Amino acid sequence: MCLEPCIIRIPNLKQYHVYIDGNNVAYFRFNQQGKPVLSDILSLISYLIEELGFLKENIHCICDPSLRHYIDKLNEFEALIKEGVLIEAPKVADEFILSFALKENFCFIISNDKFREYIDQLPSKQWLEDRRISFMVIDEEICLSPNFDLNRIDALLLEEEENEDNEHDRQERTTLDILERIENTEGEFELF
DSSP: OOHHHHHHHOGGGGGSEEEEEHHHHHTTSBOTTSOBOHHHHHHHHHIIIIITOOOGGGEEEEEOGGGGGTOSOHHHHHHHHHHTSEEEOSSOHHHHHHHHHHHSSSEEEEOSOOOGGGGGGSSOHHHHHTTEEEEEEETTEEEEEEOSOHHHHHHHHHHHHHHHHHHHHHHHOOHHHHHHHHHTSOSOOOOO
16 A cells, blocks of 8 residues: 555644655665665655645654765755755664654654664564555655554554643643642542
């Protein structure tokens, strides 16, 4: 299944952050000189924004620092880093991609990497499967294939919304609200 039908069925998916494994995308294909291709990263970002409707500010493409030594268009690559379109990690990008993803209630990770060496540091293998999206590039066409069960994601997102509503309700309570509830209860209330 491709991501497009998922977005049509659950339009709220477009509001989540997307973490792109920049090295994985760049190394998917090579140019005639055998160098990883920067244009595939840009095509993917453009596809997410223009075709699928993700917010530009929610798309984070993180690359290893070594990519600059191999990428086909170094000057353009460095300009994109300065603009903030690409983020150069201080060391292996995978660790930062997963670290940022762990901070989100839900997000997407675009990579063909299965992150096997990190599975025991993640909440579960299922956690990764629910977020990871595989990709393919043929000519200039992008295809994104989620690894998740759409019904599971639908339930996960619904549960997340309920948790956010409950958290919002808890934050809205004031000391006066709590005192009024205590006043309306029967029996004794001990503070100590």
